[in-house]
Amino acid sequence: MGDENIKVVVRCRPLNSREIARGANRLISMVGNQTFITRPDVNDPGNANKRDGIEDVKSFTFDKSYWSFDKNDPNYATQAMLYNDLGEEFLDYAFEGYNTCIFAYGQTSAGKSYSMMGYGEDKGIMPLTCCELFNRINNNKDLELTYQVQVSYIEIYNERVRDLLNPKNKGNLKVREHPALGPYVEDLSKLIVNSFIDIEKLMDESNKVRTVAATNMNETSGRSHAVFTLLVTQKRHDTQTNMDTEKVSRISFVDLAGSERANLTGATGTRLKEGVNINKSLTTFGKVIASLAEFSVDKKKGKKEVFVPYRDSVCYFHLIYC
Numbered sequence: 001m002g003d004e005n006i007k008v009v010v011r012c013r014p015l016n017s018r019e020i021a022r023g024a025n026r027l028i029s030m031v032g033n034q035t036f037i038t039r040p041d042v043n044d045p046g047n048a049n050k051r052d053g054i055e056d057v058k059s060f061t062f063d064k065s066y067w068s069f070d071k072n073d074p075n076y077a078t079q080a081m082l083y084n085d086l087g088e089e090f091l092d093y094a095f096e097g098y099n100t101c102i103f104a105y106g107q108t109s110a111g112k113s114y115s116m117m118g119y120g121e122d123k124g125i126m127p128l129t130c131c132e133l134f135n136r137i138n139n140n141k142d143l144e145l146t147y148q149v150q151v152s153y154i155e156i157y158n159e160r161v162r163d164l165l166n167p168k169n170k171g172n173l174k175v176r177e178h179p180a181l182g183p184y185v186e187d188l189s190k191l192i193v194n195s196f197i198d199i200e201k202l203m204d205e206s207n208k209v210r211t212v213a214a215t216n217m218n219e220t221s222g223r224s225h226a227v228f229t230l231l232v233t234q235k236r237h238d239t240q241t242n243m244d245t246e247k248v249s250r251i252s253f254v255d256l257a258g259s260e261r262a263n264l265t266g267a268t269g270t271r272l273k274e275g276v277n278i279n280k281s282l283t284t285f286g287k288v289i290a291s292l293a294e295f296s297v298d299k300k301k302g303k304k305e306v307f308v309p310y311r312d313s314v315c316y317f318h319l320i321y322c
């Protein structure tokens with residue numbers, strides 16, 4: 001985005017069984033922070049004329065390109081590498097009192113849930129960050145400082161907000177706007193947790209509740225956006241002045257629903273309606289990010305206002321302010 005406050009990274013996953021069965025070729029390669037995409041018909045002599053004047057390989061530059069194509073490759077980017085690069089920095093900012101947010105965006109089966117949550121022993125950035133948060137808290141030697149950690153977990157499905165920590169609350173939670181604090185979800189549970197084990201238990205329970213349905217493209221396709229938030233309160237008691245001060249920061253992890261095209265997924269009926277809502281909110285996401293990027297450029301030129309369409313989707317009205 002060209003803004004030092006936003007980092008954009010990309011990760012390439014291994015071919016899945018469906019792609020291997022189809023005899024799919026790898027079109028992606030990565031060098032340093034660059035990602036290259038080769039045209040699928042590059043070796044097809046029959047298409048040589050069509051390719052005239054069009055690049056065979058397109059290159060894209062990101063803050064970092066993670067190569068996770070082959071677990072046996074010495075350059076394979078592990079979950080720990082992603083955490084070390086991104087999660088550590090998040091925690092540093094949180095302890096300084098800043099709010100941070102990480103989104104995983106990509107089409108279904110791209111590896112969003114793998115990178116964010118992880119599967120089995122391959123823990124993703126979310127659990128690894130939570131684990132290290134408690135390591136740092138437990139290693140705190142400053143006797144004037146105490147911590148409180150709260151978590152909330154929501155899913156946004158068909159533009160409706162649902163509390164994953166209180167699934168009995170089936171309702172459609174309202175996103176409201178506080179005049180000073182900005183948007184918030186009304187009646188959302190915020191549970192106090194005292195250890196990483198507490199968080200693991202909550203995640204396990206709530207992930208079972210998450211709206212997941214198999215599509216043609218991914219057996220465990222997440223059909224909803226999921227937002228897990230850590231609210232960290234640092235309380236300092238100054239023994240000399242007998243005064244208390246508080247620093248509150250928020251870390252939000254967002255696992256977006258797949259950005260697939262409806263015809264590829266074989267979606268009909270409810271699945272198609274979901275797809276339409278998912279794409280609507282992802283289109284809004286694109287517009288919001290583009291407007292923020294424009295704002296960042298215009299701000300440098302002295303322009304003060306750019307319209308950012310947060311309200312076009314309940315998802316971004318809530319998320320972008322996280």
Ligand SMILES: Nc1ncnc2c1ncn2[C@@H]1O[C@H](COP(=O)(O)OP(=O)(O)OP(=O)(O)O)[C@@H](O)[C@H]1O
Binds near residue numbers: 016220
């Ligand atoms: N970096 C990786 N290394 C190894 N396997 C991976 C990696 N990323 C993804 N996978 C595997 O690819 C499959 C699809 O990944 P995942 O479920 O994370 O996709 P997704 O983007 O969350 O899809 P959806 O939007 O449909 O929920 C999973 O079986 C996962 O284990």
